[in-house]
Amino acid sequence: MSIPVAVSTKRQQIAELVERFRDKPLLSLYSHLDEAWLDEALRRVRKNTAPGVDGQRVEEYAATWESRRPVLLDLLRGGEYRPPPVRRTFIPKADGRERPIGIPTVEDRVAQRAIAMLLEPLYEREFLDCSYGYRPKRSAHDAVKATRNALMERGAGLALEVDIRGFFDAVRHDRLREILDERLKDGAVRRIIHRWLKAGVLYDGCLSRPEDGTPQGGVISPLLANIYLHAVLDRWFENEVKPTLLGRAKLIRFADDFVIVFTDVTDAEGMRTRLEGRFADYGLELHPEKTRLVDLREPASRPDDDRDDSPGGAGLPRTFDYLGFTFYRGRTRRGNRTVIKVKTAASRLSRFLSKIAEWCRKCRHDPLDEQRDALARRLRGHFQYYGVTFNTPALWQVLHQTERLWFTWLSRRSQRARLLWQWFSSALTTRLRLPRPHACHPLF
Known part of the structure; x- marks a missing residue:
């Protein structure tokens, strides 16, 4: 998707400001907003999404865009934009349960996209290579490839498969504000983000307001999730955890789904406790049944008492699912060695x-x-x-x-x-x- 020259230039200017003032928060992002910026935000809104609480679809909203655009621009630049409630609905999950999502109105999606376009060049310079979800020029396939490469490294093969229980509903607003405060001091943008976090949720005729969590289903929600987990997990793991490990370790994260690959069994066994302690300070909790240690090492590298592949055996699990794929160790076509393979879960x-x-x-x-x-x-x-x-x-x-x-x-x-x-x-x-x-x- 090509970006108009004016918008692309402004995003590049934000990126250059970030590079020039790496240790200082930015004060005035809102000044980059203009009508061309909002036009691009509307263009990026998906056309086939369900309507919000007002029942309006993208085509209907776009027909009145010329009159709506200047009003929305003034509200955003002044920090006076107030988001309407989101419409709650449920989508099925792979395990048979349902995931709640909030569907914003079309105008709210445009506003979220416009602010996300401001924040992306600011935080893209901050995010680490271990993060793959909802980032430019990165995909789930890149995360799958990185996971396989990590498992194939010499001495590797121990993987901690991690599931965060109800991540999007558990994000603490006070902690997220602290994290945003490190790099973002723009009062107008901060006020609007705070209102999105507190936006009402309409379900079955009843309106509620969340105390914590991010609006899953909104355009800006994945970016806020990346900002939160960058500070809570990625940066902490890279700067504080890895220097203390006995062996090598690699984190691969796609939004709130992540895997950590280890070479040392002591490191792998102790990581769960360290994660639980870290996450508790930020309102997050590991799912006890879905967080587990998996052994994909070559057979010769496993202890003698850890080679039972039968169900309920003494050994660790030999497979795990990540991003819709099952990772397992299988033989090559020639059959003379084993490699890490993937297949549809x-x-x-x-x-x-x-x-x-x-x-x-x-x-x-x-x-x-x-x-x-x-x-x-x-x-x-x-x-x-x-x-x-x-x-x-x-x-x-x-x-x-x-x-x-x-x-x-x-x-x-x-x-x-x-x-x-x-x-x-x-x-x-x-x-x-x-x-x-x-x-x-x-x-x-």
Whole structure:
């Protein structure tokens, strides 16, 4: 996505100010806001998101943008903008539970994007290389590759898989303000951020106001999460923890999901206690069941009493899931050594195929060409994310299962004329051909 020259120049100016005054907070970011800045903020707002409490969609809001823009600009520059409540809804999680999110109005999304665009050049110079989530030119695939590389280093293979319980709802506002105060003294921007943190939540006709937490679902929420965890975790781990370790260690974090890879077992075993102590000061808590130590070392590197791979055995777990992938140790094609491999996590695979089955059931009476196009879009999206080195067999499994599910529901369209697999399998090579998987994200 290209950025208009005027906006790009201003962002570069902010970055240069940060570099020039590295040890001093910035006082007047709001002065960079202008109409071109807000135009870019509106352009970056996703068009297909659900409406907020006012029921207005992006297209409807954009039609009145010329009259709304100067009013919004004055409110933001003066620090007088007051966000409306967010509409609470719930989305399913991989473990079957639901995640609460707050959906802002379109105008609030524009305002959040505008402020986020001010803060990004300020904090991008601060963030460490271990952070991959919601940052320019970084992705989940970069985090997956970094995790595998860390596990493949000589002597490594011990991984602490960490889950922060309800992170976005647990962020302490007073602590976040302290962290922001280190680099940001702009009163107008600080007031607006504080109001977002305290914005009301509308659910089932009832309005509530949070005491802690960040507005998950908002545009600015991932940036605030990165700012918080940069201070609470990344910087602390790099400056205070690593110098005290017996061996090497590497942190890989994507938003609030992170893994720490160790070479020394004593370091790995003691890290959980250190994290619990650190997080307690900032309102955070480790999930006791989902935080665990995993052993992916080469078999020759494990103790003799730690080689039981059977369920309930004495050994540590041999796999872990991170960012939708399962990390495990497997043999190379030649079979002469083992390496760290990744594959689609079973929960993600099952959830995707369940959605495909439900779609095929609902849409089985649609024209075949339309069904093919819709399934192709879903498969391309799946292949685009999960198409990494070592995972091609899982992708072919998804394709074949999708073809089978499609055939099953098409054959139920009529009780008189049963669909023959011979005809259908032939059509899959021509008219009904679906996209083929490939590894588009190399891990080495």
